[in-house]
Amino acid sequence: MNIYLPIAAIPVDLLTLLALGGGVGFLSGLFGVGGGFLLTPFLMFLGVPAPVAVATGANQVVGASVSGLIVHWRRRTVDLRMGLMLLAGGFAGSSGGIWLFAWLKSLGQIDLVIALSYVLFLGFIGTTMAAESVQALLRKPGSQALRKRHRHIGTSLPFKMRFSRSGLYISALLPIAVGAFGGLLAAIMGVGGGFVMVPLMIYVLEMPTAVVIGTSLFQIIFVTANVTFLQAVGTHTVDAVLMLTLLVGGVVGAQIGAKFGDRLRAETLRLLLALIVLGVCFKLGLDLASTPSDLFAMD
16 A cells, blocks of 8 residues: 655555554664664665655654653663753754755755765674674673773863763763764764664763663654754655654554563674664665666756
8 A cells, every 4th residue: 555755755655664663663662772774774765865764764763762761761771861961962963963964955965975974874883883792792701801891981071970870970071972973963864863872872971781772762852853843944854644654653663672672681782783783784885886777867
Protein backbone atom coordinates (compact mmCIF):
# COMPACT_ATOMS: atom_id res chain seq x y z
CA MET A 1 0.00 0.00 0.00
CA ASN A 2 1.62 3.23 -1.19
CA ILE A 3 1.15 6.67 0.35
CA TYR A 4 2.19 9.95 -1.25
CA LEU A 5 4.64 12.17 0.59
CA PRO A 6 3.75 15.79 -0.33
CA ILE A 7 7.05 17.49 0.61
CA ALA A 8 9.29 14.67 -0.63
CA ALA A 9 7.02 14.40 -3.71
CA ILE A 10 7.30 10.59 -4.01
CA PRO A 11 5.07 7.55 -3.25
CA VAL A 12 6.40 5.13 -0.62
CA ASP A 13 5.09 1.81 0.73
CA LEU A 14 3.31 2.37 4.08
CA LEU A 15 4.39 -0.93 5.66
CA THR A 16 8.02 -0.22 4.76
CA LEU A 17 7.88 3.11 6.56
CA LEU A 18 6.22 1.59 9.64
CA ALA A 19 8.86 -1.16 9.79
CA LEU A 20 11.64 1.40 9.38
CA GLY A 21 10.23 3.55 12.16
CA GLY A 22 9.85 0.53 14.44
CA GLY A 23 13.40 -0.64 13.80
CA VAL A 24 14.85 2.78 14.51
CA GLY A 25 12.76 3.06 17.67
CA PHE A 26 14.04 -0.32 18.84
CA LEU A 27 17.64 0.87 18.47
CA SER A 28 16.80 4.07 20.31
CA GLY A 29 15.62 2.18 23.38
CA LEU A 30 18.38 -0.42 23.14
CA PHE A 31 21.43 1.82 22.70
CA GLY A 32 20.30 5.23 23.96
CA VAL A 33 20.68 6.84 20.53
CA GLY A 34 18.04 8.75 18.63
CA GLY A 35 18.34 6.41 15.65
CA GLY A 36 18.53 9.19 13.09
CA PHE A 37 21.96 7.99 11.97
CA LEU A 38 20.15 4.99 10.48
CA LEU A 39 16.82 6.59 9.62
CA THR A 40 18.19 9.40 7.45
CA PRO A 41 20.37 7.14 5.24
CA PHE A 42 17.56 4.58 4.84
CA LEU A 43 15.10 7.31 3.84
CA MET A 44 17.64 8.44 1.25
CA PHE A 45 17.94 4.83 0.05
CA LEU A 46 14.12 4.85 -0.44
CA GLY A 47 14.40 7.93 -2.67
CA VAL A 48 13.51 10.65 -0.18
CA PRO A 49 15.53 13.84 -0.95
CA ALA A 50 18.37 14.34 1.53
CA PRO A 51 17.14 17.68 2.98
CA VAL A 52 13.67 16.21 3.61
CA ALA A 53 15.16 13.02 5.11
CA VAL A 54 17.29 15.10 7.50
CA ALA A 55 14.53 17.46 8.65
CA THR A 56 11.79 14.85 8.94
CA GLY A 57 14.04 12.21 10.48
CA ALA A 58 14.96 14.58 13.30
CA ASN A 59 11.31 14.78 14.35
CA GLN A 60 10.84 11.00 14.39
CA VAL A 61 13.78 10.81 16.76
CA VAL A 62 11.77 12.89 19.26
CA GLY A 63 8.96 10.34 19.56
CA ALA A 64 11.26 7.34 19.75
CA SER A 65 13.45 9.03 22.37
CA VAL A 66 10.47 10.00 24.58
CA SER A 67 9.28 6.41 24.57
CA GLY A 68 12.72 5.08 25.51
CA LEU A 69 13.29 7.78 28.14
CA ILE A 70 10.14 6.77 30.04
CA VAL A 71 11.62 3.34 30.68
CA HIS A 72 15.00 4.70 31.82
CA TRP A 73 13.39 7.39 33.98
CA ARG A 74 11.51 4.70 35.91
CA ARG A 75 14.81 2.90 36.50
CA ARG A 76 16.40 6.11 37.79
CA THR A 77 19.20 5.88 35.21
CA VAL A 78 18.93 9.51 34.05
CA ASP A 79 21.40 12.14 35.32
CA LEU A 80 19.12 15.18 35.12
CA ARG A 81 21.79 17.75 36.00
CA MET A 82 24.16 16.36 33.37
CA GLY A 83 21.30 16.27 30.88
CA LEU A 84 20.56 19.95 31.41
CA MET A 85 24.20 20.91 30.77
CA LEU A 86 24.22 18.82 27.60
CA LEU A 87 20.94 20.43 26.60
CA ALA A 88 22.29 23.97 27.00
CA GLY A 89 25.08 23.18 24.58
CA GLY A 90 22.71 21.28 22.31
CA PHE A 91 20.40 24.25 21.82
CA ALA A 92 23.32 26.48 20.85
CA GLY A 93 24.84 23.92 18.49
CA SER A 94 21.56 23.00 16.77
CA SER A 95 20.55 26.64 16.24
CA GLY A 96 23.87 27.41 14.59
CA GLY A 97 23.65 24.20 12.58
CA ILE A 98 20.28 25.18 11.09
CA TRP A 99 21.81 28.39 9.76
CA LEU A 100 24.67 26.39 8.21
CA PHE A 101 22.17 23.88 6.73
CA ALA A 102 20.18 26.65 5.05
CA TRP A 103 23.35 28.24 3.65
CA LEU A 104 24.61 24.94 2.18
CA LYS A 105 21.14 24.26 0.75
CA SER A 106 21.18 27.63 -1.02
CA LEU A 107 24.54 26.69 -2.57
CA GLY A 108 23.18 23.32 -3.76
CA GLN A 109 25.81 21.39 -1.79
CA ILE A 110 23.72 20.04 1.09
CA ASP A 111 23.27 16.51 -0.36
CA LEU A 112 27.02 16.01 -0.72
CA VAL A 113 27.77 17.46 2.72
CA ILE A 114 25.20 15.18 4.38
CA ALA A 115 26.57 12.04 2.71
CA LEU A 116 30.22 12.91 3.44
CA SER A 117 29.39 13.78 7.05
CA TYR A 118 27.81 10.36 7.57
CA VAL A 119 30.73 8.48 6.02
CA LEU A 120 33.38 10.35 8.02
CA PHE A 121 31.67 10.37 11.41
CA LEU A 122 30.18 6.89 11.21
CA GLY A 123 33.46 5.42 10.03
CA PHE A 124 35.49 6.98 12.83
CA ILE A 125 33.00 6.32 15.63
CA GLY A 126 32.20 2.79 14.47
CA THR A 127 35.85 1.75 14.20
CA THR A 128 36.77 3.24 17.58
CA MET A 129 33.83 1.68 19.41
CA ALA A 130 34.33 -1.72 17.77
CA ALA A 131 38.01 -1.87 18.71
CA GLU A 132 37.39 -0.87 22.33
CA SER A 133 34.44 -3.22 22.73
CA VAL A 134 36.32 -6.24 21.38
CA GLN A 135 39.22 -5.54 23.75
CA ALA A 136 36.83 -5.26 26.69
CA LEU A 137 35.08 -8.52 25.82
CA LEU A 138 38.39 -10.40 25.50
CA ARG A 139 39.71 -9.27 28.87
CA LYS A 140 39.46 -11.69 31.75
CA PRO A 141 37.07 -10.85 34.59
CA GLY A 142 38.86 -9.04 37.40
CA SER A 143 41.61 -7.79 35.14
CA GLN A 144 43.10 -4.45 36.16
CA ALA A 145 42.36 -3.18 32.67
CA LEU A 146 38.71 -3.20 33.60
CA ARG A 147 39.17 -0.55 36.24
CA LYS A 148 37.61 2.82 35.52
CA ARG A 149 40.02 5.19 33.80
CA HIS A 150 40.18 8.54 35.62
CA ARG A 151 42.02 10.77 33.19
CA HIS A 152 40.55 13.93 34.73
CA ILE A 153 40.11 15.69 31.39
CA GLY A 154 39.87 19.46 31.72
CA THR A 155 40.84 19.63 35.40
CA SER A 156 42.00 23.23 34.94
CA LEU A 157 38.65 24.39 33.58
CA PRO A 158 36.41 26.58 35.76
CA PHE A 159 32.73 26.13 36.75
CA LYS A 160 33.13 22.77 38.47
CA MET A 161 29.88 20.94 39.20
CA ARG A 162 29.04 17.74 41.00
CA PHE A 163 26.94 15.22 39.07
CA SER A 164 25.83 12.82 41.78
CA ARG A 165 24.01 10.32 39.57
CA SER A 166 27.12 9.88 37.41
CA GLY A 167 29.57 10.11 40.32
CA LEU A 168 31.51 12.96 38.68
CA TYR A 169 32.92 16.32 39.71
CA ILE A 170 33.93 18.10 36.50
CA SER A 171 33.69 21.47 34.76
CA ALA A 172 30.23 22.22 33.34
CA LEU A 173 32.01 23.46 30.20
CA LEU A 174 32.79 19.86 29.17
CA PRO A 175 29.18 18.59 28.87
CA ILE A 176 28.15 21.92 27.32
CA ALA A 177 30.81 21.49 24.61
CA VAL A 178 29.79 17.86 24.03
CA GLY A 179 26.13 18.91 23.78
CA ALA A 180 26.94 21.71 21.31
CA PHE A 181 28.75 19.26 19.04
CA GLY A 182 25.81 16.86 19.17
CA GLY A 183 23.39 19.71 18.41
CA LEU A 184 25.37 20.70 15.34
CA LEU A 185 25.23 17.14 14.03
CA ALA A 186 21.48 17.01 14.73
CA ALA A 187 20.93 20.00 12.45
CA ILE A 188 23.22 18.94 9.61
CA MET A 189 22.63 15.18 9.63
CA GLY A 190 19.09 14.80 10.99
CA VAL A 191 20.26 12.73 13.93
CA GLY A 192 19.68 12.92 17.63
CA GLY A 193 23.46 12.96 17.96
CA GLY A 194 23.42 9.85 20.16
CA PHE A 195 25.81 7.87 17.97
CA VAL A 196 28.44 10.52 18.74
CA MET A 197 27.12 11.67 22.11
CA VAL A 198 27.13 8.21 23.71
CA PRO A 199 30.85 7.54 23.00
CA LEU A 200 31.79 11.08 24.07
CA MET A 201 29.82 10.74 27.30
CA ILE A 202 31.57 7.44 28.03
CA TYR A 203 35.14 8.26 26.98
CA VAL A 204 35.38 12.04 27.48
CA LEU A 205 32.98 12.73 30.35
CA GLU A 206 33.62 9.21 31.75
CA MET A 207 29.99 8.61 32.71
CA PRO A 208 28.83 5.08 33.66
CA THR A 209 27.28 3.30 30.68
CA ALA A 210 24.05 2.57 32.56
CA VAL A 211 23.46 6.31 33.14
CA VAL A 212 24.68 7.41 29.70
CA ILE A 213 21.78 5.87 27.78
CA GLY A 214 18.94 7.52 29.71
CA THR A 215 20.75 10.87 29.92
CA SER A 216 21.49 10.80 26.20
CA LEU A 217 17.82 10.23 25.41
CA PHE A 218 16.83 13.13 27.69
CA GLN A 219 18.87 15.72 25.81
CA ILE A 220 18.08 14.20 22.40
CA ILE A 221 14.35 14.88 22.87
CA PHE A 222 14.70 18.62 23.26
CA VAL A 223 17.54 19.15 20.79
CA THR A 224 15.77 17.32 17.97
CA ALA A 225 12.49 19.10 18.75
CA ASN A 226 14.35 22.39 18.37
CA VAL A 227 15.86 21.21 15.07
CA THR A 228 12.46 20.15 13.72
CA PHE A 229 10.85 23.48 14.56
CA LEU A 230 13.67 25.51 13.02
CA GLN A 231 13.75 23.30 9.90
CA ALA A 232 9.99 23.63 9.40
CA VAL A 233 10.09 27.41 9.74
CA GLY A 234 13.39 28.13 8.04
CA THR A 235 13.86 25.54 5.26
CA HIS A 236 10.32 24.07 4.82
CA THR A 237 11.66 20.52 4.50
CA VAL A 238 9.55 18.70 7.15
CA ASP A 239 7.12 16.21 5.59
CA ALA A 240 4.22 15.77 8.05
CA VAL A 241 2.89 12.57 6.43
CA LEU A 242 6.30 10.92 6.53
CA MET A 243 6.90 12.18 10.06
CA LEU A 244 3.67 10.77 11.53
CA THR A 245 4.07 7.40 9.83
CA LEU A 246 7.58 6.93 11.18
CA LEU A 247 6.52 8.16 14.60
CA VAL A 248 3.92 5.42 15.03
CA GLY A 249 6.46 2.65 14.50
CA GLY A 250 9.18 4.43 16.47
CA VAL A 251 7.25 4.77 19.72
CA VAL A 252 6.41 1.06 19.82
CA GLY A 253 9.91 -0.05 18.87
CA ALA A 254 11.60 2.08 21.55
CA GLN A 255 9.67 0.42 24.37
CA ILE A 256 10.73 -3.03 23.18
CA GLY A 257 14.36 -1.98 22.72
CA ALA A 258 14.69 -0.48 26.21
CA LYS A 259 13.48 -3.72 27.83
CA PHE A 260 15.65 -5.94 25.62
CA GLY A 261 18.79 -3.96 26.49
CA ASP A 262 18.73 -5.28 30.07
CA ARG A 263 19.73 -8.73 28.85
CA LEU A 264 23.05 -7.70 27.27
CA ARG A 265 26.40 -6.64 28.72
CA ALA A 266 27.46 -3.03 28.20
CA GLU A 267 30.43 -4.14 26.06
CA THR A 268 28.15 -6.25 23.89
CA LEU A 269 25.77 -3.33 23.37
CA ARG A 270 28.63 -1.08 22.28
CA LEU A 271 29.97 -3.71 19.87
CA LEU A 272 26.55 -4.24 18.27
CA LEU A 273 26.10 -0.49 17.85
CA ALA A 274 29.56 -0.21 16.30
CA LEU A 275 28.80 -2.96 13.75
CA ILE A 276 25.53 -1.27 12.75
CA VAL A 277 27.29 2.08 12.38
CA LEU A 278 30.03 0.56 10.19
CA GLY A 279 27.46 -1.20 8.01
CA VAL A 280 25.62 2.03 7.24
CA CYS A 281 28.95 3.81 6.65
CA PHE A 282 30.00 1.13 4.14
CA LYS A 283 26.73 1.41 2.19
CA LEU A 284 26.93 5.21 2.01
CA GLY A 285 30.56 5.01 0.91
CA LEU A 286 29.63 2.65 -1.92
CA ASP A 287 26.88 5.01 -3.06
CA LEU A 288 29.27 7.96 -3.11
CA ALA A 289 31.91 6.02 -5.04
CA SER A 290 29.53 4.49 -7.60
CA THR A 291 28.58 6.16 -10.86
CA PRO A 292 25.01 7.56 -10.79
CA SER A 293 22.50 6.01 -13.20
CA ASP A 294 21.58 9.46 -14.51
CA LEU A 295 24.60 11.72 -14.99
CA PHE A 296 22.46 14.74 -15.84
CA ALA A 297 19.46 15.28 -13.61
CA MET A 298 17.43 18.38 -12.81
CA ASP A 299 15.48 18.98 -9.58
